[in-house]
Amino acid sequence: MSTQQQTERPLYRVTFARITGQDRQGKDILTRPKEIGAVWPRKNGKAGAILTLDLIPVELPQRKGVIFLVPVDDRDNGGRR
Numbered sequence: 001m002s003t004q005q006q007t008e009r010p011l012y013r014v015t016f017a018r019i020t021g022q023d024r025q026g027k028d029i030l031t032r033p034k035e036i037g038a039v040w041p042r043k044n045g046k047a048g049a050i051l052t053l054d055l056i057p058v059e060l061p062q063r064k065g066v067i068f069l070v071p072v073d074d075r076d077n078g079g080r081r
Contacts, residue, residue: 008041010072011039011041011049011072013037013038013039013070013072014035014037014038014067014068014069015034015036015067015068016036016059016066016067017030017032017034017068018030018064018065019059019064028066030065033068034055035054036054036056037052037054037055039069
């Protein structure tokens with residue numbers, strides 16, 4: 001992680017929840033989301049953002065999970081724990 005990324009806040013925390021089955025209505029049953037990375041703003045006001053992943057779940061390429069982008073705000077210390 002670059003020095004700039006360490007001093008700035010991410011835009012989003014990236015979490016992943018595995019699909020463990022389906023309920024009676026056919027909706028996916030998910031595990032509790034686990035933080036796997038962050039989305040950072042680009043430098044110099046460039047459009048878009050940079051996704052960094054600390055972990056890549058094995059279920060991801062199998063489409064057996066869901067990625068969530070959770071906005072970062074002041075209350076969660078910029079996504080840092």
